[in-house]
Each structure stands twice: as C-alpha cells, then as structure tokens.
Amino acid sequence: MTDQTPKKLFIKTYGCQMNVYDSQRMAEAMAAEGYVQTDRADDADMVLLNTCHIREKAAEKLYSDLGRLKPLKGGRPDLKIGVAGCVAQAEGAEIIRRAPQVDLVVGPQSYHNLPAMVRGEAPAVNTEFPAEDKFDHLPQRRATRRAPAAFLTVQEGCDKFCAFCVVPYTRGAEVSRPTARIMAEARDLVARGVREITLLGQNVNGWHGDGAEGFGALIRQLAEIEGLDRIRYTTSHPNDMGDDLITAHRDIPQLMPYLHLPVQSGSDRILKAMNRKHTADQYLRLIDRIRTARPDIMLTSDFIVGFPGETDQDHAATLRLVEQVGFGTAFSFKYSPRPGTPAFGREMVADAVADARLQELQALLDRQQRVAQESMVGRTLGVLFEKPGRMPGQMVGKSDYLHSVFVQAPDVAPGDLLQVRIKASASNSLEGVLT
Ligand code: 5AD
Ligand code: SF4
Secondary structure, eight states, X not given: OOOSOOEEEEEEEOSSHHHHHHHHHHHHHHHTTTEEEOXXXXXXXXXXXXXXXXXXXXXXXXXHHHHHHHHHHHXXXXXXXXXXXXXXXXXXXXXXXXXXXXXXXXXXXXXXXXXXXXXXXXXXXXXXXXXXXGGGGSOOOOSOOOOSXXXXXXXXXXXXXXXXXXXXHHTOSXXXXXXXXXXXXXXXXXXXXXXXXXXEOTTGGGOOTTSSOOHHHHHHHHTTSTTOOEEEEEOOOGGGOOHHHHHHHHHOTTBOSXXXXXOBOSOHXXXXXXXXXXXXXXXXXXXXXXXXXXXXXXXXXXXXXXXXXXXXXXXXXXXXXXXXXXXXXXXXXXXOOOTTSTTTTSOOOOHHHHHHHHHHHHHHHHHHHHHHHHTTTTOEEEEEEEEEOSSTTEEEEEETTSOEEEEEOTTOOTTOEEEEEEEEEOSSEEEEEEO
C-alpha cells in the first residue's frame, strides 16, 4: 500500500461474466496502488473501460463512450483513461490513434502489468500473450467479506474456432488454471462468506487441469469444500460434455440443475458452415443424456440468426430444435461479421430477413421462458439471499435456476440459503414464502 491519499478508479465493464471477474481482479491490483473504486466517472482519477468485441455493436459502444469522456479529460489533463478487454486486444495501438484521449491499452492476458503501466514503468500498449498465468502476478484477493455468490475463472481462451467468433483471437488458445490454484481461490472465497461459485471459462468444460483430469473431477473436488453450497459453470461447448461431467450432474447435489449449453443453430448445414463440429441430432441426443442424469435440469443456449447462407429451411430447423428441447431462457443474436474470422466477407443474409428471423426466434424463446418460469409456481426451491428488496421487510435472492425470488422475510440475512415455496411468477421474477 502507498501512503498517499487514495485515488479514485472508475471501471465500466462491457460483455460477459469473464469481464466482470477480470474487472474485480484489476480493481484489486489497483487497490494495492492506492486506488479505491468509485461509481462516478466524473470524479475519478482513472477511468478503465473493460471492453467486449464479440459483436460489432459491442465494440462501437467503446468509441461512443470514449467520445463522452473526451471533454472530461479536457478539463482534467491528469485524468488517466485506460482501455482493457477484448477490443484492446484486437485493436491495440489503433485505439490511441483513433481516440488520443486514451492513455493505456491493455489486453486480457496482460492485466498483471496494469499497475506498472499506470506508474509509467511499462509500455502504454500491452497486448501480449505471456506464457505464464496472469493470475499468479495479480495480488491475492483481499481479505474482505464478499457477496454470497462469486465468479472464479478456471479456464480462458478457445481452440474451437467457430467461423463467426473472435474469442480464439482476442482471448487466445485454451489455457486451464491448475487445480491447486483453483482450490485455493475457492477455499479463500468460502472462508470470506461465499456460498456459491460460478466457474468461468470461454470453454469451461474443456478444462483439463494439469493433465488428464476432467472438469467433472474438478467439480467433485470443489464439492468437498465445507460451506460451498452451490456450484455453477459457464460457458460450455457441447463437444466437451464428457461422461464425468454428466455424471457429476447426477451425483453432486451442490452442482445446480442449470446448464448453459449454446447450440447456435438447429440446421446441420449451418452448423457445418459455422465449424461447430456437431449436428443438431448429436446435440439433441446429448440433451437426452443430460436429462437422464438430472431430470430437473434447466437448459439455456445462445443462437445466431442470419449466419451467411442461412435459408428459410435452416431457420425453420432452428425453431424445430428449440421446440424439441424447451429452453429455460436463451440469448439470440443477429449475425455480426467480425474482421479476421473465417465467416467475414461471406455473403450476408438480407438485413430485413435476419431481423424477421430474430423476432420470430425471440418470440418462441420468450414463450418458453415464461412457461419455464411459471412451472416453478408450487415448487419448493433453494434460494440464496443476496440483498433487501424494494418493499420493507422484503429480501431477494437467486433460486437454483437463477430466477430472482422475492420473499417477505425481515429476519433473513444476505448469505442465508433457505427453502422457499414459490407462490407466484411475475414478468422477470418469482415470489415465495419461507417453508
Ligand atoms: N455475431 C453474432 N453473435 C455472435 N456470438 C459470437 N460471435 C458472434 C457474431 N459474430 C454469440 C454466440 C456466442 C455468444 C456469446 O455470442 O451466440 O455463443
Ligand atoms: Fe467462440 Fe464459443 Fe466457438 Fe470458442 S466455442 S469459437 S468462444 S463461440
């Protein structure tokens, strides 16, 4: 710790949960430099934008936010502006050329250099992929009490090279963190009050530890930590759903009955063009095996509509797959061409056609989401309480299936995990009573 008065750090996080986790770790690294976090950009000494590059719109947001920060910097030339995350990785020094108000550009594998960059002791642009684990060079997570649910990165990067996706280029090749580090971080989180851990990775179920161990074995080890009541993981690839992981869903009560398993499309032709390396039928058979192991599991997915070459028949196949599976919730996106990916430059589906398909798919997924949520009414579910609700005496928490649940329970504290009978379903949440 330095002894000067604390400086203020504002971090804005775009995109996925991995970025949320990385932002926390960067805040901890900067805390060691005497920075405290603020939620206002206009009184910060440093503004850090942790960016997402997955779709064009996500990257455009960065430049419009940088435009808004420019006048702030005009009035306060000592304000530092940093760009982190996947746009930083993809565009590097180009960001400073386009937005000269930016002082620092740091890619996701170089966060351990951030303090030295801020001190001016390391180059202002750093987008290297070092061989070692960046987490080894970040400070230990600080000994403060934490919210009851936390993220823990176990794997980064992706070797799958889906034809639409920038991740293999921005996050690099798949790297698994060693078991011992993951176990130590998990034990430390639990010691500080965490009861639920979501294991993160771009291809989290491709985690393979120090050697032959599989992801299911890691979950079994984590489940032995006393006080760790809930385990989740995201995001998975169907081709890495090994037997050990499927049986973990059968055997481990702490592993929540919720699985995000993106399929992207229901058409074999499009799956092939996307380089997904599985068919719709293989996905459906996999879902059958998972549901045999854990019949009450809720499934969620990502979909892309309007991928180059997608016909009405292909789209109909996607709708059919959705009908067959019945998803608890799902994210659907219009294809966005990303420079440097294999599908970039392929002939696009007309925009109006893609829009119409997106609407149709979203309407179906919304209906399924409503059905899934309403099916919770009358059931008794575990709820991990997080914070007070808006009404006096009300507490809100997350169910096993990640729905927000409101309960009238003035004596309940954040971190309590209790059984709740679900009484009603509102638009985006559930209401229940303690059993
Ligand atoms: N266009 C649209 N959606 C994309 N995704 C990834 N790349 C693209 C792209 N170029 C979606 C996929 C992925 C999710 C995180 O984002 O559905 O699963
Ligand atoms: Fe991108 Fe996921 Fe495909 Fe990897 S598996 S390339 S992260 S969509």
